Amino acid sequence: MNLGDFNELEVAREVDFGMYLTSDDGDLLIPRKYIPEGTQIGDVLRVFVYRDSEDRLIATTLEPYARVGQFATLTVRDVTSTGAFLDWGLEKDLLLPYSNLRRNLRPGERATVFVYLDDTSDRIVASAKWEWFLSDAPYPGKEGDTADLFVAEETDLGYKVIVDGTHQGLLYHNEVFKPLRLGDVHTGYVRHIRPDGKLDLSLQRLGYDEALAAADTLLEALRQAGGTLPLGDKSEPEDIYRRLGMSKKVFKKALGTLYKRGEVQLEPEQTRLVAGK
The missing domain is CATH 2.40.50.140 (Nucleic acid-binding proteins)
Structure with a gap:
């Protein structure tokens, strides 16, 4: 059985509060609220296996945001003397031990982590030192890939x-x-x-012109905004970057590209998508 991953396990018996599934590591509970309707003894369920708050193996049909061996960006629910606790889509939060922190975190903050099985405790934990879990081998690809x-x-x-x-x-x-x-x-x-x-x-193909790449981004932003953006030639650089993630210089190149193609109407502090574009 793979702890921290999905397993195909057979239903062994039923109790008031759920069903027990059989595995090489002994029977484990799937609480009743996670049991698919119509499940019977002998059926095989695809379940995610982890440990509950009392360190017992438990199964769920919920899909976690990350499994053992994966990278994920998760939200901090709480911080205690033990470490940070992360929301990973299950009832019990995922522990990010203090020894695995790179800096202090606050509730509500998002952090990128690697999820792994701790050899000492046999618990699923996270590490914010995600670089440690990358490959040491040379990158197998080539420039332009x-x-x-x-x-x-x-x-x-x-x-x-x-x-x-x-x-x-x-x-x-x-x-x-x-x-x-x-x-x-x-x-x-x-x-x-x-x-x-x-x-x-x-994010652009090598050799792809900067103005064309920015024009594509601006065109998509206009469409998502219903055809009008409160940005134009006289807009502040900070407003442009906050909304589009590009400098004013690049924004003006994008405006020029779209204008030459007849796709936008320009105003000092507003850009409109030409109807039908």
């Missing part, structure tokens, strides 16, 4: 991302033309493989 980018952390330079679940890379602020949220996964491209093995990345 497409990759899945998990947004893990924001820095002064840009966003640290986990590339294809195995390697670390960086998206520089001046190459990001849309708001990014921790935990989001985007399709990106390997711009450069550095000597230290880390990767410089881009």
